[in-house]
Each structure stands twice: as C-alpha cells, then as structure tokens.
Amino acid sequence: MEPAFPDAADLLPLSFFDRDPRDVAPDLLGCRLISHKGGVPTGGIIVEAEAYLGSDDPGSHAATRGMTPRNAVMYGPPGHAYVYFTYGNHFMLNFVCESEGTAGGALIRALQPVWGIATMTQRRSGRPLTELASGPGKLTAALGVDLGDNARPLNTRDLCVYGADAPVDSVGVSGRVGLMHGYEREYRFFVKDNPFVSRGRTGPLRPKQRNEGSPK
C-alpha cells in the first residue's frame, strides 16, 4: 500500500533552495514531490536531479542570452517552480535556486511513484510503473504539471516538496544528459540502484542532418 502521507511539518522551507544548485540537487534526492492536480494527490520520491547555474553555465538557459521572458523565473526568488515547454509536447520541471537576482535551478529528472499511482498510470497511458516518471517529460505528465505551474511557490497545496523521509542509500554522480554544451560537468545526481532513474541517453543525441530532399 501507499506509505504514510508526508506531514505538513516536513515541508521544505523556501530557504532550502536559497543556495548553490549543486548543493540543492543532491539534497533533493529522497525528498518527496507531490502535486494535487484535479484534487488527486500524485507524487513520489525524487531519485534524479541536475543542477543548473546561471551565466557561468553553458548548459543553462540563462547562459545563452542572459535574462529573457522565458527564463526570468530562474532569476526570481528561490523555492519556486520553473516549468517550461519544450519538444512541443513536453514540460520540464525545475526548482529555482539561489537568491533573487541570481539565476540557478535544479532540474527534476526522475521520480519514484508513490502516491496516486493509479492516476499517474492513467496519465501515462498505462505504462509500467518504472516508466511513469523516469524522465523529465514523463514526470511532468504523470504529475499533471504544466505551464500554469510556472513560477508557483513550492509550498502550496498544488505543488509542494517535503524533506526526505529517510536518507538515500547511495548517491551517484555523472555528467548531465541531453545537453550540447556543458554536459561534461558532473552536475547530475541520482540514487544508485534505483530502477526509476532515467536511462539518460539512448538513441543518437544529434540527428543534425534533417530534410534529405523528400519534397512535399
């Protein structure tokens, strides 16, 4: 059955995020993320996260061109959700870190489903448990997170983060996934021996060669 629901007293204070993302990301492992979309609590344990810095990080949105309307949230106060649309179909969920005025965030890449599994399974078209949230786009779909959650504080009923119930067994570190620049930096943290961690890269990373004739 489902483990006990986290107590409100376990909510992470927003100050938890007011520091370097490289410290926040590993600390998020084992923490519990829960959403209340449609009145149904869904969520689980964070098992994979990546750190993104500000202007000094080539893999960050903030590095490309400073602040833009899209990534402005990353410069805002810590402890807020930074949700952004990509791939035309998928969302990415980040937690804003660092003090207001400094860009920084932790990207949540994988979740171990715990609460509302039935609902999440429906949202994921009946996929097996291990694939409900084993990826950034998958996990937002499972939780029902969308652009409406952008800039939302992480201590509200709709979306909140609780501290770790128990320390994680073993934390692994590796290079980040899916980046064309800055991927060599080892800012990716995950729980070792956990089947819910995303596989990282599978297919070729850069198709690059598109439109080979194929007139239409």
Place this chain on the structure above:
DNA sequence: GATTGGATCTACT
C-alpha cells in the same frame, strides 16, 4: 521569416 532545441513515442529488425 528561418533556425535551433531536446525528450518521447512508434515502428521495425
């Protein structure tokens, strides 16, 4: 107006 960007999904070997 044109190009870039990255994860997921589906089909096939």
Place this chain on the structure above:
DNA sequence: GTAGATCCAATCG
C-alpha cells in the same frame, strides 16, 4: 533493442 520522426515555442538576424 535500435533508429528515426515528431512537435511547439523562443530566439536570432
């Protein structure tokens, strides 16, 4: 298991 196509928005010139 592997490979390729898809898809929408933001950014750039």
